[in-house]
Amino acid sequence: MSAAAVDRAFAALADPVRRRTVELLRAQPRRAGELAEAQGLTPPAMSRHLRVLRTHGVVEEEREAAATADDARVRVYRLRREPFAELQSWLAEVEAFWADQLGAFKAHAERKRGKRGAQ
């Protein structure tokens, strides 16, 4: 995934509604109507957010299967995997940084205590 694509994903996530939408989609793909209802949004507002998420490569839509073949407007939204793999890999760097620091702190604090002979 290119750096520009990661940029786009982050830009799309800089909004609480869109972050909440992503959280809802983590569990399972959902219809736009469900997403709107869960967040108390009007369909047009939800649609606007979904459009941003889609054009930024965060979600993709697919037609719901047979049951709704008559209604082309019913679509299911799902998370795309790629942006999240990239985000998680970046956060893993931050995590490694702090895990290293915390390990160094623990070693120092316990070495110091040992030298004092306290128990």
Add this chain to the structure above:
Amino acid sequence: MSARASSTDAITVTTVVAVDAASAFSIFTDEVDLWWRREPRYRAGGPMRFEPGVGGRLLEGAADAEIELGRVTTWEPGRRLVLAWTGASQVAGARTEVEIRFEPEADASTRVTIEHRGWDAVPARHPARIGLTAARSPA
């Protein structure tokens, strides 16, 4: 030591240290220069220090000045420390936050937890991100 990255907004790392919470807090702050790792990926090389209290800074010595890595927004000795985090990139607007919690455990030991949060609001190419990644990659 355990770690977790369950969302894209925050990371949390935690460990248990065999000193009491008051000592853990004071060692964490007073002796930051002694424990903060010295490899280039962790610091530019200069001494580090905390200015105690709300409004104080975590400073790292550079060639001819000190740079601010974070500013204290919560200072509760023996319990909790929160920093508005700038990091080594020195670019304003990143607005991430680092919270360090000290919680008493059995046998006068302390669970120390570091949570670095607020990343969702930081653009991917923001130097706050690039800085850390770049600083870590050469070593």
